Amino acid sequence: MAEPSPLAARGAGRLVAHFWMILGVIVVAFPVYYVFVASTHSVQTILRPPLPLLPGPEAAANYGQAFEGGVRRIGGVSLWRLLANTTVVALGIALGKIAISMASAYAIVFFRFPLRMACFWLIFITLMLPVEVRIQPTYKVMVDLGLIDTYPGLILPLIASATATLLFRQFFMTIPDELLEAARVDGAGPWRFFKDILWPLSLTNVAAIFVIQFIYGWTQYLWPLLVTNSNEMNTIVIALKKMISFADADTPWNLVMVTSVLAILPPILVVVLMQRWFVKGLVETEK
Amino acid sequence: MARITLNDVRKSYAGNQVIHGITTQIADGEFVVIVGPSGCGKSTLLRMVAGLEAISAGTVEIGGKVVNDLEPRQRDIAMVFQNYALYPHMSVRENMAYGLKIARLPKAEIEARVAKAATMLELQPYLDRKPRALSGGQRQRVAMGRALVREPAALLLDEPLSNLDAKLRVQMRLQIKEMHLRTGQTTLYVTHDQVEAMTLADRLIVMNKGVAEQIATPLEVYERPASEFVAGFIGSPAMNIVPVQAAKGHVTLPGGVELRLPAAPRTGALRLGLRPEHLRAAEPGEPAIPVLLRSVERLGADAFGYGMIEGSDEPLVLRLPGTSGLGRGDRVEVVPDPAHLHFFDPQDGRRIGD
Numbered sequence: 001m002a003e004p005s006p007l008a009a010r011g012a013g014r015l016v017a018h019f020w021m022i023l024g025v026i027v028v029a030f031p032v033y034y035v036f037v038a039s040t041h042s043v044q045t046i047l048r049p050p051l052p053l054l055p056g057p058e059a060a061a062n063y064g065q066a067f068e069g070g071v072r073r074i075g076g077v078s079l080w081r082l083l084a085n086t087t088v089v090a091l092g093i094a095l096g097k098i099a100i101s102m103a104s105a106y107a108i109v110f111f112r113f114p115l116r117m118a119c120f121w122l123i124f125i126t127l128m129l130p131v132e133v134r135i136q137p138t139y140k141v142m143v144d145l146g147l148i149d150t151y152p153g154l155i156l157p158l159i160a161s162a163t164a165t166l167l168f169r170q171f172f173m174t175i176p177d178e179l180l181e182a183a184r185v186d187g188a189g190p191w192r193f194f195k196d197i198l199w200p201l202s203l204t205n206v207a208a209i210f211v212i213q214f215i216y217g218w219t220q221y222l223w224p225l226l227v228t229n230s231n232e233m234n235t236i237v238i239a240l241k242k243m244i245s246f247a248d249a250d251t252p253w254n255l256v257m258v259t260s261v262l263a264i265l266p267p268i269l270v271v272v273l274m275q276r277w278f279v280k281g282l283v284e285t286e287k
Numbered sequence: 288m289a290r291i292t293l294n295d296v297r298k299s300y301a302g303n304q305v306i307h308g309i310t311t312q313i314a315d316g317e318f319v320v321i322v323g324p325s326g327c328g329k330s331t332l333l334r335m336v337a338g339l340e341a342i343s344a345g346t347v348e349i350g351g352k353v354v355n356d357l358e359p360r361q362r363d364i365a366m367v368f369q370n371y372a373l374y375p376h377m378s379v380r381e382n383m384a385y386g387l388k389i390a391r392l393p394k395a396e397i398e399a400r401v402a403k404a405a406t407m408l409e410l411q412p413y414l415d416r417k418p419r420a421l422s423g424g425q426r427q428r429v430a431m432g433r434a435l436v437r438e439p440a441a442l443l444l445d446e447p448l449s450n451l452d453a454k455l456r457v458q459m460r461l462q463i464k465e466m467h468l469r470t471g472q473t474t475l476y477v478t479h480d481q482v483e484a485m486t487l488a489d490r491l492i493v494m495n496k497g498v499a500e501q502i503a504t505p506l507e508v509y510e511r512p513a514s515e516f517v518a519g520f521i522g523s524p525a526m527n528i529v530p531v532q533a534a535k536g537h538v539t540l541p542g543g544v545e546l547r548l549p550a551a552p553r554t555g556a557l558r559l560g561l562r563p564e565h566l567r568a569a570e571p572g573e574p575a576i577p578v579l580l581r582s583v584e585r586l587g588a589d590a591f592g593y594g595m596i597e598g599s600d601e602p603l604v605l606r607l608p609g610t611s612g613l614g615r616g617d618r619v620e621v622v623p624d625p626a627h628l629h630f631f632d633p634q635d636g637r638r639i640g641d
Contacts, residue, residue: 178372181339186386186433187360196385200376 032264039063039257046253058254066258076231077239083262086218086235090266092155093217094210097164101209102202105168106194110180120169127162131223142227149233154224158217164209171205172198207277215267236263289350289363289440289473290315291336296345298331298497306332306497308345313441313490316471322484323494324520330445332494333477337443338362350440360389365434366443369450371426373418373433379405380414383433390437397436404432407466424455431463435470444476448483460486481521485509493517510627515636518560518629524591524604527566530633531559542598544576546623552630552640560629563591563606566621575620578603583614592619 038046041056072078107113108120131138138157147153175198183193224235234242240263243256271278291313298306306328313319321329334340336347338359346353354362365386373382380401387397405411408428418426427447434442447463448456464487467474478484484491485505493501493508493516501513505521512518518526531538533551538559540546551557569575577597584591592605592613605621607613630639 176370176372178368178370179374181337181359182366182368182372182374182433184339185337185359185364185366186437187389188385189360192389197374197376 035257035260035264039254039261041254043250043252043254046257062254062258066255066262070252070255077234079259079262081232082234082236082239082259083266085233086237086263087266088151089154089220089224089235090214090217092151093158093220094213096155096159097161097213098206098209100159101161101164102168102206104165105172106198108165109169109172110190110193123162123165125162126160127166131157135222135226139226147227149228149230151233153227154233154235155217157227158220158223161213164213167205167209168202171202175201204277204280207274207280211270211274211278214270218263218267290348291441291473291475292346292348293332293336294346294348296332296335296347297343298328298335298340299343304343304497306335306343309492309499310345311492311499311502313473313475316473318467318474318476318487318489319492320476320478320484320488320490321492321494322478322481322488322520325479327494328497329477329479329492329494333443333445333475336441336475337364337366363440364443365437365439365441367430367434367445367447369446371418371430371450373426373429375418378415378417379410379421379429379432382418382429383436386433386437400436400438401432404436407435407469408432408462423451424459427451427459431466435466435472440473442472442474444474446478447476449478449480456483463487481523485521491521493520495520511638511641512560512629513638515558515560515631518631522562524563524606526629527561527563527603528631529559529561529596529601529603531557533557533630540576540596540599541601542577542596544574544596544598546574546576548623548625548628556633557639558631558633558636560631561603561623562627563604565624565627566603566605567624569620569622573620573622575622576603578605578619578621580613580615580617580619583607583611585609594619 034051037053037055038051039062040059041052042058042062045052045056045058067079069078104119104123108116108123142148142153142157145153147156179197180193183197188196219237220235221237221241224238225241228234228238231239231242236259240256240259243259244251293309293311293313295308295310296306297304297308309332311319321332323329331340335342336349338354338357338361342355346355348354349362349364359366374385377385383401383404384397387400392400401414402411405414408431410425410428410432413421413425413429418429421429427450430447434444444463448459451459460483463476466472467487476483476487488505491501491503491505491508492499493513495516501508501517503511503513508517508521512521512526515528519528529540531540533539533548533554533556535554536549536551537545537547538551538557540559566576578592578594579597580592580594582593584593586609588609590607590609590611590613592607592611594603594605595601596603597618605619613619631637632639
């Protein structure tokens, strides 16, 4: 166990601290829990207030139904397909961002070339140009390239990332010059230096950025909504939106809740599984 | 192994020259130390030989081949850095083997060389540790090992001992000397520490403000410093430099003391260099320099007296026996050893005479 922090509160202070902490946890976690509870009850129970606070008996039935075509009936696409689509998009965005931002940060930090700083500032100002701002021209480009309703169309416009480039740049700048020089004397060229030294040292940062960008990709809403027409290419967030905006039928809330749970689950899993790396990458630089 | 030739090597940053044309030859197997105060350009010079710094003018040859435009890896050199620059994610073994792996040496050969270096540096127990689990001295040895396994034409060391504590520094100094005797590696070593410079070097390059003030053996540098700067830099405590007026057969010191010194190379204003260890107590009645002591530092075997020439503000440092009972306020009379007089030009600081 860790030593008690010198700031550790005692007595009443401790109670107050815990009160606020628990309150905070409830405020954040309760809606999520309620979604899970709702996903284990029948539509009738959900629609008849109050909603029970404990999970109901319909869990197996609801989840089975959702996977076996329930979602397809209302959304026109199977839950499997939705999960697969979203996974491809989130992974594509996360990995693409890491590849591109690492490469550009590597170039900016370790190489001297004309217009180096100009390149840096060009990347920097894209911070002010997220997809939402440039949505019309980006859409036009995607149409011209014939990328509507394709994975590249979903992924590419979201990949270019100033944030990740800046993070990698900051990290690369903390690498001592002597390390690079030692590698040069040892005979490592730019590629070997990257592969053998920079990449292993960056792993925790890569993990942190992966987690952040995976969730960013998983929860994308506006761009997937625009760039997909066919239900087959929907991501899970879009499908959810479509499921609850049905006006002509009673919304099958139990299935909506199952879909919600499944939309929440993968990001949580990624965070939980990569938590140690994630925290390390954000707070610690191992050199 | 190879010879290194520097031919009028210069370096400028944006028109500002920091190395002003250095020419010398380093023989095969020679141990040359570049010494000077910080900012004198000694590290820059070494890095130019290593290929980490571009050469603005002149040529560097390693093994008879001009290497100006070659990458460090093509120059057949190895380098030890001041902060060791070990790869933090690699074990000691991997750190040492990395350069050999890149050079695509056969696995068995790599292992043999690493094992040999590890034995020589007493690193076998630590081969599988990461650098962060090592002490400063061990890290330093790994850095040495990483350079030695390469068996380079020239070994370059940039203040390799400056991050160690005093005791370890002495140990490593001896170890480096022994290693050089064993491997006969052509070595270029940068330091600001005159003890390291004197003890390790076959030859010294004393640098000041980007100029090689003197290139000679340590003893020659000590006995015949080429300039006032070298005289003040090599030797501890530093040489006393006293302004004098030289006439035929004698010189006049500040405070009006006259000494019979037939060795003065010319008349007029001169600067006279006297090492503390070359001043002896005067016999009664002998013409001598009277010194008023301000303080005495006792080091055990020796004591150093800091004082001023009587009748002037001119400071003078003396070496006294460790048992000397002298203290603040005492007056001593000393006589310089006529075999160890140094005269310098008051304008340019160069040595006059021999």
